[in-house]
Amino acid sequence: MSAGLAISLDAMGGDHAPDMVVRGADIARQRFPQVRFLFFGDEARLKPLLKDFPALAATSEIHHADTVIKMEDKPSQALRGGRGSSMRLAIDAVQSGSAHAVVSAGNTGALMAMAKFVLKTMPGIDRPAIASFFPTMRSESVMLDLGANIVCDASNLVQFAVMGNVFARTVLGVREPSTGLLNVGSEELKGHDAVREAAAILRQANLPGRFHGFVEGDDLAKGTVDVFVTDGFTGNVALKSIEGTVKLYGYFLRQSFGSALLAKLGYLLARPALNALRARVDPRRYNGAIFMGLNGICIKSHGGTDAFGFANAIGVAVDMVQNGAIENMKRDFDQMMTIPGAVTGTAAV
Incomplete structure (x- = not known):
């Protein structure tokens, strides 16, 4: 292939x-x-x-x-x-x-x-977004934007949802992705106008999969949806919080297993399971953020990664090319153009 x-x-x-x-x-x-x-x-x-x-x-x-x-x-x-x-x-x-x-x-x-x-950006896209994926209790999910756009209106969020849907299909291999808008609550009346307007538009969208509705911060770890959509400010804070929490628990584990002789013996017994856990949450496995919405595939690897992490970023690029990410995105945006308010973000709520 x-x-x-x-x-x-x-x-x-x-x-x-x-x-x-x-x-x-x-x-x-x-x-x-x-x-x-x-x-x-x-x-x-x-x-x-x-x-x-x-x-x-x-x-x-x-x-x-x-x-x-x-x-x-x-x-x-x-x-x-x-x-x-x-x-x-x-x-x-x-x-x-x-x-x-x-x-x-x-x-x-x-x-x-x-x-x-x-x-250049694709037709129908105002701003590119940064997307990446991470492990969850259920499987893996993608979140965007992760910092490219600090302030977003409803049409931006809708565009991010389309981009994330394509990412989930082409990189994560999810045929029918579920999509959620990150919000301060799951109720329909929660959140600012842009989030509620974007939700109204996405409920009418005919994208592959389903629109779940609003999701909250604890849904990130649960993997409640395959695609988490938010503005770049919130997305970047959420991502850094997840990374910091993983490091915190790693620090606690090292402290606990080094605290006494019995704890060190317990580590020897638990080492195979801990190695599997370490591999599961290894950030190098999820290296490779994508600049979505451009007329070409551009992958950003973490600047401090090693060869293994960079190889995984290359793998993301190959997956995007082989699965026709650009073509799929253009087709999905063509469909979205027929939905009232999808471009201007003025759907009734």
Whole structure:
């Protein structure tokens, strides 16, 4: 299924680039042996690294880039001065058709600004959104927006719901996704106007799956729905809260098992189960946030990830391409255009 599929990589993006990027691509190559990789970065540094991975080198191309977008660079600065950067050239490869998707662990703001400038937004979409998935009691769910749009109106939230629906189908493999709007209560009268207007529109929508209605913060861990929709401010706070809670419980477990000799013996007995738990909540497994709503697939890897995490971000890109995420999204938005208020967010509540 992956024959002829090319992924462009910002080889210089991330805390541990380019070594991490090359090693991550080699891990991904073993999972997707027919995928080609286009590395954009410092050729003098990339060539020696690829020599250590001959199988990867045989299916890869190096495209030299003179400059690198730094983590501290402002998006406007990156747009003005980053035309020859590894990030910009990797995005350009998607726009020109040389690659099917781009993956970068670099500066998030710069990547979003460049991707939006080069790839443009799809018809019917006002703003792209950042989406990612996480483990729940039930399975896995996707949430968006995660920080790209702080203030959103009803039409923005409806657009995010369509994007999340496509993500759930193409990446999570859910045929009939359920969608919920994150709110301060599940009752229909709860929440501000934008959330209630978006709910009224989504109740009329003919998207695959079903619209669940309003969901609350504790529904995130339960996995009450497959797609959680919210504004970027709330989504980012919720995501960071989840990540912090996981670290807190990990800290408590280490303290508890190291508190006494019997506790240490208990750890030895429980180690297989704890290893399984660690693997289940390993953030590297869920690495790869997607900039949804663009005319091209752009994946943002965590800047501090290792090769295993970066390989999973590449896997998200491959899944999006193979399952026709862009085509599905365009089709769904064409259907939404026929629903009153779906574009302007003015449906009656």
